[in-house]
Amino acid sequence: MPKKILFIEDDEGFFNIFSVPLKMKGYDVVHVSDGALGVEKAISEKPDLILLDIVLPGTSGLDILKELRERPESKDAKIVMLTNFGSDENINKAMEYGANDYLMKYNIVPSELPDKIAILMGEASGAGIKVTQ
Amino acid sequence: MNVQIILNILVIVESLLLLVISITLFRKTSDFKKLKKYEEALIMFQANQNDVIPMLVHELRAPLSVVKGASDLLLKSTDEMNADQVRDLLAQIKSSSEGLLKMVGDILDVSKMEGGKFQISKVFGSLGGLLKEECAYFESLARVKEVSLSCATGENIPEFSFDPERVKQVMSNLLSNAIKFTPKGGSVEVIARHVDRIVEVVVEDTGIGVPEKDQPKLFHKFFQAGNQGGVTQKGTGLGLVITKGIVEAHGGKIWYEDNKPKGAKFIFALPLK
Known part of the structure; x- marks a missing residue:
């Protein structure tokens, strides 16, 4: 059964360029563009990993991260922030709330995202978790 | 026209867009210099730049990242993609480039408005x-x-x-x-x-x-x-x-x-x- 990734991203362009290589590697990618729906889907879909943008309509990805960590159903989920906002304040908050990684969209080559995801999901070995700016 | 040719064109388009953005931002700086109240404008600019520049960088970087990412995927993985995926990525490059052009147009409009050069055609x-x-x-x-x-x-x-x-x-x-x-x-x-x-x-x-x-x-x-x-x-x-x-x-x-x-x-x- 393919591993499931929940992608919470309101920008269709970013969703397209990052979801194509993930789908090509066989991941089941579920897309949500609304933050509030993202929390619902994280509970109902039980994804293996969540890719989470920060600037979302109506709510912030950081608030979603905090909520997911506080809820028993999603407190252990693997959550990767995937954003173009790399301020120290956001990175520190994400780490404090328990993000597993913090990736900058403009720095990640889309075709290399599946390898990073595989490492986080324990499907491949890697250098560990870090903030990639 | 094959995908490689399209990609080469897109790389040129991306470079031209970056050039247009640079020229536009330069023109904006030049317009500031023309203001009689240069000092006042400079003070305002300095007060706001901490917020404005990261915001503008973010807004320009987002569509450029999409163009770059989609081009990268098409260059590396076209053979593994189906026709719909190739078409979707090309469409994405087009719409991100259009978004960038609109943004550059907006910056240029504001620059013209501030310089008293904005005109309409009734x-x-x-x-x-x-x-x-x-x-x-x-x-x-x-x-x-x-x-x-x-x-x-x-x-x-x-x-x-x-x-x-x-x-x-x-x-x-x-x-x-x-x-x-x-x-x-x-x-x-x-x-x-x-x-x-x-x-x-x-x-x-x-x-x-x-x-x-x-x-x-x-x-x-x-x-x-x-x-x-x-x-x-x-x-x-x-x-x-x-x-x-x-x-x-x-x-x-x-x-x-x-x-x-x-x-x-x-x-x-x-x-x-």
Whole structure:
């Protein structure tokens, strides 16, 4: 059964360029563009990993991260922030709330995202978790 | 034309866009230098640059990242993709490039407005017809967001001279904002009325509205209501500045009112001449 990734991203362009290589590697990618729906889907879909943008309509990805960590159903989920906002304040908050990684969209080559995801999901070995700016 | 040729063209387009953006930003700096109140402008610029530059960088970087990412995927993995995936990525490059061009156009418009060089091209025509077209154009977006959109476009408005492309831009800015900030189940309404020698167009919604403290800054450059805590809204914050500039170039006025009990109401008035 393919591993499931929940992608919470309101920008269709970013969703397209990052979801194509993930789908090509066989991941089941579920897309949500609304933050509030993202929390619902994280509970109902039980994804293996969540890719989470920060600037979302109506709510912030950081608030979603905090909520997911506080809820028993999603407190252990693997959550990767995937954003173009790399301020120290956001990175520190994400780490404090328990993000597993913090990736900058403009720095990640889309075709290399599946390898990073595989490492986080324990499907491949890697250098560990870090903030990639 | 094969994919490699298309990609080469896109790389050239991307480079040209970067050049246009650089020139535009340079021109903007030059315009500042022409201001008599240079010192005042510089102080304001320095006060705002901590917020403005990261925001502008973010707004330019997002579509450029998409163009770069999609090009990279097409270069490396075309053989493994199906035709739909290739087409979707090419379409994405096109729409991101169009978004960048619009952003550059907006920056250029504001620069012209500040330098007193902004011009409109009036033609004699029907504003009611234009409003109907704009409402029809935004219907699909409203439907996707589950927001109801209605238009009472005033059948009795006489024809008069205005710049149709620029008034479309005004309506596009106001309608996209109204739909964007109105939650599912809400409504957006466009009303046009003719009073004496003036046409008033109202765009009202039942969305989040604008906090009282932010209302005086609504038509200020780079301002976006709701930015807080290091997380910002998307957009350059130039849409309403341009909207105001276009209305004023017609000899008109635009203002904001709360839409009681909830939401925002933008009203612009154009003279019938």
